[in-house]
Amino acid sequence: MVHSMTAFARQEHTADWGSLQLELRSVNQRYLEPHFRLPESLRDLEPAFREALRGRLARGKVEVSLRFEAAGAAEGLSVNATRLAELARVLGEVRQAVADATPPDALALLDYPGVLESRGPDPESVKAAALALFQAALDDLVAGRAREGEKLAALIRERLVAIEALVAEVRSLLPQIRERQRSLLLERLEAVKSELDPQRLEAELTLLAQKADVDEELDRLATHVAEVERQLKQKGPVGRRLDFLMQELNREANTLSSKSVVASTTRCAVELKVLIEQMREQIQNIE
Numbered sequence: 001m002v003h004s005m006t007a008f009a010r011q012e013h014t015a016d017w018g019s020l021q022l023e024l025r026s027v028n029q030r031y032l033e034p035h036f037r038l039p040e041s042l043r044d045l046e047p048a049f050r051e052a053l054r055g056r057l058a059r060g061k062v063e064v065s066l067r068f069e070a071a072g073a074a075e076g077l078s079v080n081a082t083r084l085a086e087l088a089r090v091l092g093e094v095r096q097a098v099a100d101a102t103p104p105d106a107l108a109l110l111d112y113p114g115v116l117e118s119r120g121p122d123p124e125s126v127k128a129a130a131l132a133l134f135q136a137a138l139d140d141l142v143a144g145r146a147r148e149g150e151k152l153a154a155l156i157r158e159r160l161v162a163i164e165a166l167v168a169e170v171r172s173l174l175p176q177i178r179e180r181q182r183s184l185l186l187e188r189l190e191a192v193k194s195e196l197d198p199q200r201l202e203a204e205l206t207l208l209a210q211k212a213d214v215d216e217e218l219d220r221l222a223t224h225v226a227e228v229e230r231q232l233k234q235k236g237p238v239g240r241r242l243d244f245l246m247q248e249l250n251r252e253a254n255t256l257s258s259k260s261v262v263a264s265t266t267r268c269a270v271e272l273k274v275l276i277e278q279m280r281e282q283i284q285n286i287e
Contacts, residue, residue, distance in 0.1 A: 002232055003287040004148030005029065005060035005239075009140035011133045017121030018070040022133045024141045028285055029061035037065045041123065042130055049134055056142055058237040059287045066130060070121060083114040145287065152282050153232050156242075159275045160225050163249075166268045166275075167221050170214065170256070173264055177214065180261045214265070217256045221272075224249045228279075239286035246280040 009024045034053050036046050049064055087109065094101050110116045170177075228245050231238045253276060257269035 001146060001235065002149035002153040002238060003142075003145040004152055004285050005145065005287050006148055006285055007141050007144035009137045009144060011137040011140070013129050013133050015121075015125075015129060016071060017126065018068065020126070020130055020133050021067045021069075022130070022137050023063075023065045024137050025063040025065075026057070026060045026141060026145065029059060032057055032059055033061045035061070035063045037063070039066065039068045042066060042068060042127060045127060045130055045134075048131060052134065052138060056138055057145075057287070059239060060145075062141075064134075066134075068126065068130075077116055079110070080115055083112075084109065087112055087115060149286065152286055155282050156228070156232065156279050159279050160228060162275050163221065163225055163272060166272055167218050167225075170265055170268050171218055173262065174215070177262055177265060181213075184261060214256055214259050217252045217259070221249065221252045221256075224252065237287045239283060242283045242286060243280070246276055246283060249276045250280075 005026055005028045007024075007026045011022050013020045032054065034050055036049065038046060045066075053062055053064075091103065095103070224245055228242060228249075231241050231245070250273065253269055253272040256272070257266060260266040260269055
């Protein structure tokens with residue numbers, strides 16, 4: 001199935017500790033090129049995000065934007081009353097044992113491990129939610145690229161049908177083309193035919209006619225069209241192969257144009273090049 005490189009996905013998650021908003025934007029690029037905008041508290045998720053992108057996408061510039069907003073009630077600091085009571089009990093025992101022991105001040109008590117606690121969200125919970133959110137957004141992005149790819153494939157197939165019709169038209173004109181080629185060659189050789197041996201003249205005519213024949217170009221055009229259709233049915237990235245086939249199709253269309261000796265062939269060659277260019281533009285969007 002053909003996939004486009006252009007898509008957008010957005011996911012949100014809300015919990016007691018706050019909310020997460022994640023956006024993925026994908027546009028055309030020769031290689032896979034991810035860019036990340038993450039909050040500092042979640043910066044260490046970048047390697048996991050990058051690996052997930054590599055596992056699902058082959059090409060495209062992908063922008064990953066993650067925003068985290070902590071809930072108001074989850075912010076600030078609190079005192080662990082149990083821990084502080086235990087510390088006070090131990091200090092009382094110390095004062096009983098050492099009468100002149102200097103009691104600690106309030107800041108010293110707060111500095112003791114476990115007394116002062118942050119009421120912010122659990123970092124691991126936030127990271128787990130962000131990873132799940134990213135996977136959901138990536139699923140949406142891949143699905144969007146697939147839908148867009150189907151549309152691109154349909155547009156390309158329409159032009160393949162038109163190319164096949166033009167090839168068939170040129171084939172129907174081959175008798176007329178060959179007769180016109182022979183007439184032109186005879187006219188060009190008329191002035192010097194007295195200087196040539198009749199057998200050599202016939203051989204030269206045959207050789208020139210072969211050089212001007214368009215059978216091979218029509219066959220190659222048909223072969224390339226069939227290969228484009230085959231690539232559209234393949235799994236995995238096919239954009240580069242399709243781009244190469246567009247070059248080959250254009251090469252045959254140019255040769256057909258250069259060999260043209262009748263107006264109908266010239267017109268068909270021009271229409272072929274227009275259709276090929278239209279396909280090439282669409283293929284720039286394909287992964």
